[in-house]
Amino acid sequence: MTDKGTLFFKNKPVIKSAFTIVGPKESQSELGKFFDICLKDDRYGESSYEKAECKMLTMSMKRLIERQKLKDSDVDAIISGDLLNQIISASFSARDFETPFLGVYNACASICEALTLGATLIDGNYAKNTVCSAVSHFATAERQYRYPLELGAIRPAQAQWTVTGAGSYLVSEHLSGYPVISSATIGRVIDFGITDVNNMGAAMAPAACSTITRHLRATNTTTSDYDLIVTGDLGALGSRLLKELAKKQGLDLEPNHVDCGELIYNIDEDEFQGGSGAGCSSVVFASYLYPMLKSKKIKKLLLVATGALLSTLSSQQGESIPGVAHAITVECSND
Amino acid sequence: MTDKGTLFFKNKPVIKSAFTIVGPKESQSELGKFFDICLKDDRYGESSYEKAECKMLTMSMKRLIERQKLKDSDVDAIISGDLLNQIISASFSARDFETPFLGVYNACASICEALTLGATLIDGNYAKNTVCSAVSHFATAERQYRYPLELGAIRPAQAQWTVTGAGSYLVSEHLSGYPVISSATIGRVIDFGITDVNNMGAAMAPAACSTITRHLRATNTTTSDYDLIVTGDLGALGSRLLKELAKKQGLDLEPNHVDCGELIYNIDEDEFQGGSGAGCSSVVFASYLYPMLKSKKIKKLLLVATGALLSTLSSQQGESIPGVAHAITVECSND
Numbered sequence: 001m002t003d004k005g006t007l008f009f010k011n012k013p014v015i016k017s018a019f020t021i022v023g024p025k026e027s028q029s030e031l032g033k034f035f036d037i038c039l040k041d042d043r044y045g046e047s048s049y050e051k052a053e054c055k056m057l058t059m060s061m062k063r064l065i066e067r068q069k070l071k072d073s074d075v076d077a078i079i080s081g082d083l084l085n086q087i088i089s090a091s092f093s094a095r096d097f098e099t100p101f102l103g104v105y106n107a108c109a110s111i112c113e114a115l116t117l118g119a120t121l122i123d124g125n126y127a128k129n130t131v132c133s134a135v136s137h138f139a140t141a142e143r144q145y146r147y148p149l150e151l152g153a154i155r156p157a158q159a160q161w162t163v164t165g166a167g168s169y170l171v172s173e174h175l176s177g178y179p180v181i182s183s184a185t186i187g188r189v190i191d192f193g194i195t196d197v198n199n200m201g202a203a204m205a206p207a208a209c210s211t212i213t214r215h216l217r218a219t220n221t222t223t224s225d226y227d228l229i230v231t232g233d234l235g236a237l238g239s240r241l242l243k244e245l246a247k248k249q250g251l252d253l254e255p256n257h258v259d260c261g262e263l264i265y266n267i268d269e270d271e272f273q274g275g276s277g278a279g280c281s282s283v284v285f286a287s288y289l290y291p292m293l294k295s296k297k298i299k300k301l302l303l304v305a306t307g308a309l310l311s312t313l314s315s316q317q318g319e320s321i322p323g324v325a326h327a328i329t330v331e332c333s334n335d
Numbered sequence: 336m337t338d339k340g341t342l343f344f345k346n347k348p349v350i351k352s353a354f355t356i357v358g359p360k361e362s363q364s365e366l367g368k369f370f371d372i373c374l375k376d377d378r379y380g381e382s383s384y385e386k387a388e389c390k391m392l393t394m395s396m397k398r399l400i401e402r403q404k405l406k407d408s409d410v411d412a413i414i415s416g417d418l419l420n421q422i423i424s425a426s427f428s429a430r431d432f433e434t435p436f437l438g439v440y441n442a443c444a445s446i447c448e449a450l451t452l453g454a455t456l457i458d459g460n461y462a463k464n465t466v467c468s469a470v471s472h473f474a475t476a477e478r479q480y481r482y483p484l485e486l487g488a489i490r491p492a493q494a495q496w497t498v499t500g501a502g503s504y505l506v507s508e509h510l511s512g513y514p515v516i517s518s519a520t521i522g523r524v525i526d527f528g529i530t531d532v533n534n535m536g537a538a539m540a541p542a543a544c545s546t547i548t549r550h551l552r553a554t555n556t557t558t559s560d561y562d563l564i565v566t567g568d569l570g571a572l573g574s575r576l577l578k579e580l581a582k583k584q585g586l587d588l589e590p591n592h593v594d595c596g597e598l599i600y601n602i603d604e605d606e607f608q609g610g611s612g613a614g615c616s617s618v619v620f621a622s623y624l625y626p627m628l629k630s631k632k633i634k635k636l637l638l639v640a641t642g643a644l645l646s647t648l649s650s651q652q653g654e655s656i657p658g659v660a661h662a663i664t665v666e667c668s669n670d
């Protein structure tokens with residue numbers, strides 16, 4: 001049986017540029033110096049956190065497009081997602097552009113879904129430029145999924161901290177010198193029966209393991225072919241679980257695995273297990289890892305954004321939390 | 336300026352099969368005899384309407400795949416969406432399949448987004464079979480967007496009735512004799528400032544007009560080149576608005592426009608303006624229009640699924656309701 005769902009991009013679509021905007025907490029982390037815009041006010045001058053989240057996404061896409069001296073009518077499609085009900089951040093952002101819009105939702109795996117679809121449109125000659133983006137905001141996620149901040153609820157030890165950040169990418173036709181998206185594996189939905197809504201890392205680790213295993217097999221590569229294998233937001237606990245699960249499959253992820261959720265915060269206070277959210281892998285890859293590929297400090301990287309599939313209602317109705325993970329290989333251009 | 340966002344499918348991907356499941360009310364409409372499964376119980380034997388919605392989607396995809404004598408591991412990707420927060424129906428359905436999953440959300444335009452992406456994956460030789468699907472349920476939509484049914488709230492005259500139904504499509508490599516998806520136009524997000532959450536037709540009509548105009552221009556066709564121009568769920572009022580808007584653009588839609596929301600119900604009781612929901616265009620096209628293309632009763636059709644982009648929170652925060660519409664041309668195979 002050949003495994004389905006791995007796409008090979010022969011025409012070498014590139015990530016031509018990336019742009020990030022983050023909140024005050026993210027600005028103060030060790031990655032702080034890599035972000036394009038660091039907000040001092042996590043309301044971004046808006047009357048609600050939801051409007052601030054939308055504005056972060058809009059501005060990250062506008063600045064990305066402007067920096068490339070493009071107009072929004074030059075972009076074939078915006079492919080974007082977020083965590084809010086009915087992905088209102090992505091939807092409302094898109095109305096500020098003269099650009100066709102595809103809304104995606106695979107929770108925190110949305111950025112790799114967007115990049116996969118963007119690369120597909122470019123590689124198949126359906127488009128010349130696509131903007132792929134994702135956003136999340138700590139305050140909107142807490143209000144929607146858990147409790148409004150005003151309630152001062154205590155966070156359990158296994159909890160993660162939703163990243164306030166927007167990351168946008170311009171995926172374009174091949175151009176020498178830019179990092180190439182060479183292949184992608186679309187994730188399966190994997191359910192290990194986790195029901196703890198504060199333990200997303202455990203819910204997503206099996207999906208990450210499944211997608212990494214499938215991607216390596218389909219592309220005929222091993223873990224050592226990659227400088228880094230980067231998961232989205234498993235956090236410290238989820239990353240440990242992933243490495244254990246991978247070990248059982250005969251894969252040693254110890255030498256080159258990093259997790260964006262572990263990278264983004266100095267884990268010394270309330271975020272406990274590290275960062276999470278649709279913006280987590282999106283801003284960490286865009287600001288910190290993508291430039292390493294561009295400058296050829298690293299040559300090949302597997303980005304595996306991870307998502308937990310649930311709603312408040314599904315948890316109230318006793319459903320477990322399945323996970324999904326999408327992977328893309330990004331490598332230095334050879335030409 | 337060339338208009339972006341229209342995709343041409345040179346390899347003629349086909350819709351090989353379709354499968355529909357609908358609720359009791361839809362079963363009793365004039366289209367009732369065309370649906371594959373008509374439920375007598377809109378809970379489908381489940382403990383909640385949300386679980387029933389998920390089961391409808393799952394069963395429609397399972398039966399679709401079985402009917403083609405495929406296994407779910409033969410399918411390259413499920414591309415699916417629904418209206419519930421975090422698209423839990425699509426997400427939870429996908430865990431019952433060994434198939435990679437891409438979650439999409441563009442409200443009631445999701446089925447055309449899914450079909451566009453499915454056709455792209457097939458046309459570009461990234462996949463051989465994709466399942467594209469969408470679902471909605473009257474009771475879950477009322478509970479989430481308006482009031483739980485138990486409250487017995489009065490519905491205003493401009494309201495529509497969310498279709499209880501799941502429609503799934505198998506989009507595959509070209510095969511002689513099957514209807515071909517020949518092109519698609521990705522919609523822009525258009526906001527006319529409508530704020531009445533009971534008047535989705537008005538919110539979506541400008542987006543439908545924009546997408547139809549763009550699609551005709553990009554494909555160098557006129558309205559008379561299509562046997563039917565089919566909108567998703569504008570309803571009676573929205574359809575009138577669309578025709579007025581189109582007239583101002585010099586387009587006469589009177590002769591060949593139909594709306595799935597107007598087709599699905601005998602408009603004689605509570606549904607007022609007709610059907611709506613992600614399942615509306617999905618089940619009407621799959622059950623009633625697709626067979627007409629297959630039997631060559633009609634030759635060429637433009638399907639324009641329409642979506643209203645809002646959440647309860649966005650409306651509470653005073654946001655207007657932008658719309659989006661995606662269009663696909665489906666035509667009889669010439670070979």
